[in-house]
Amino acid sequence: MSGAFLAGVIAGYGIAVPVGAIGALIVTLSARESLRVGAAAGLGAATADGIYALLAVAGGAAIAGIIAPVATPLRWIGAIALLVFAGFTAVGALRRRRTRPAERDRPTGVLRAYLGIMGLTLLNPATVVYFAALVLGRGGAGGGLWFVVGAFLASASWQLLIAGGGSLVGRLLTGTRGRLVTALTSSAVIAALAVEMII
DSSP states (O other), X not given: OHHHHHHHHHHHHHHHSSOOHHHHHHHHHHHHTOHHHHHHHHHHHHHHHHHHHHHHHHHHXXXXXXXXXXXXXXXXXXXXXXXXXXXXXXXXXXXXXXXXXXXXXXXXXXXXXXXXXXXXXXXXXXXXXXXXXXXXXXXXXXOTHHHHHHHHHHHHHHHHXXXXXXXXXXXXXXXXXXXXXXXXXHHHHHXXXXXXXXO
């Protein structure tokens, strides 16, 4: 049990720690909305990682083989979704700057943040391939449920850490100009990461 759990923890951190487009989105949601919304988004990403760890344990080689032919279209869909999100973030920031203060913020709901980030994370087929390679690399002895629990908890702890960081930054940059700069910067970073996905 402890060996499988530890392997899952290491695998979970291995997939979660490199901050990419999803991490940038979580930080942005925390900074722009609230820690609650950012945490929900982070748990959405961790849930997707847990789902992929479960799929890898259940039948990683077969699933990786099924996903491989559609990996490129899934990457394109993910990149397009991120570009659309980046565009909405930039346009929304510019629009909020021109509106009266009472009209500026239409908060993102917790459920919407959770499901949106989970959906975007699930569009990354490399995650299931990553977990499948780890499970198969251990001779197929992925540890079952304890591996999945370890991977989920590690991913969740990291995502909550970056959501907390985003919330802290958001408090420091709550002025109109600061929010505009961070929203436009975030849009540029997310767009660049989306383009990198398909290059």
